[in-house]
Amino acid sequence: MDEVKIFSPATVANVSCAFDILGFALEEVGDEMIFQKIPQKGVVIEMAGNSDLSTVPEENVAGVVALAMLKKVQPSFGVKMIIKKGIKPGSGIGSSAASASGAAFGVNKILGDVFSMKELVEFSMLGEALASGVRHADNTAPALYGGFTLVRSVDPLDVVTIPSPKNLFVSILHPQIEVKTLYARKILKKSVLLKDAVKQWGNIAGLISGLFKEDYALIGRSLQDIIVEPIRSILIPLFPEVKKAAVEAGALGSGISGSGPSMFALSEGKETAVRVAEAMKQVYAESGIDYEIHVSGINAEGVKVI
Numbered sequence: 690m691d692e693v694k695i696f697s698p699a700t701v702a703n704v705s706c707a708f709d710i711l712g713f714a715l716e717e718v719g720d721e722m723i724f725q726k727i728p729q730k731g732v733v734i735e736m737a738g739n740s741d742l743s744t745v746p747e748e749n750v751a752g753v754v755a756l757a758m759l760k761k762v763q764p765s766f767g768v769k770m771i772i773k774k775g776i777k778p779g780s781g782i783g784s785s786a787a788s789a790s791g792a793a794f795g796v797n798k799i800l801g802d803v804f805s806m807k808e809l810v811e812f813s814m815l816g817e818a819l820a821s822g823v824r825h826a827d828n829t830a831p832a833l834y835g836g837f838t839l840v841r842s843v844d845p846l847d848v849v850t851i852p853s854p855k856n857l858f859v860s861i862l863h864p865q866i867e868v869k870t871l872y873a874r875k876i877l878k879k880s881v882l883l884k885d886a887v888k889q890w891g892n893i894a895g896l897i898s899g900l901f902k903e904d905y906a907l908i909g910r911s912l913q914d915i916i917v918e919p920i921r922s923i924l925i926p927l928f929p930e931v932k933k934a935a936v937e938a939g940a941l942g943s944g945i946s947g948s949g950p951s952m953f954a955l956s957e958g959k960e961t962a963v964r965v966a967e968a969m970k971q972v973y974a975e976s977g978i979d980y981e982i983h984v985s986g987i988n989a990e991g992v993k994v995i
């Protein structure tokens with residue numbers, strides 16, 4: 690393939706209780722990327738539209754992924770990537786992951802589909818490591834596979850795809866401020882109390898079971914994070930108010946999307962999700978802080994050729 694255009698979706702990682710191990714993909718929000726085979730070796734990056742992201746491959750999350758893939762295959766050609774960001778960096782809905790997963794998927798197409806999905810997740814984590822200092826795949830795995838994915842282990846990599854209940858919808862409020870994942874990780878405590886861990890893994894197990902059983906009430910009861918959210922929420926203006934408004938409007942539960950500042954709420958049914966989004970929006974309407982709202986089903990497909 691000499692040229693391919695792809696869509697790489699935004700993702701919600703952590704899903705409240707499951708820090709670094711669970712995420713799901715959104716339907717319409719995401720990055721578009723074009724990949725072209727070029728005669729000179731190496732990686733060339735062009736940013737389409739307004740973006741101050743570096744086009745130096747070693748400093749760009751998509752660039753480091755592409756470089757590693759080319760290094761492994763040693764083709765006689767290079768790859769040019771034209772990246773059109775649909776997700777703002779530092780948004781909490783997987784901006785770096787969309788670019789990193791998109792790069793893994795697109796470069797693989799140009800190379801002739803030589804790598805497996807699992808290998809693409811491995812490559813995508815190089816981008817996440819550049820962005821956040823840590824190899825994590827809770828955004829890139831769902832961006833690549835679609836749906837909900839559980840990253841049971843990063844080393845060795847073990848990704849489990851989890852079924853998404855048909856009527857599950859997400860409402861997202863994205864305040865237009867930037868929270869760097871690197872910083873949002875630095876402020877976390879390094880250890881947790883056993884009694885807190887017990888509650889947290891009860892919720893994780895409940896959430897996974899709820900997804901398998903399509904038990905919306907169980908999903909709702911399990912959307913609780915007593916370890917990370919209390920710390921990170923201080924970085925997000927009006928977090929408790931938005932969460933309360935979402936639940937009062939009928940959401941199953943609500944929390945921080947990834948490392949924030951976006952907040953998400955899960956609902957049974959699109960109508961409820963729209964109502965929940967409206968309630969979340971009301972909280973921000975008079976705050977003077979700009980925001981974006983998204984309502985989406987769960988994207989079952991993941992990154993795709995468009």
Ligand code: HSE
Pocket residue numbers: 702703708709710781783825827828870873874947948
């Ligand atoms: N699991 C990661 C974190 C996701 O919360 O730091 C970052 O988007």
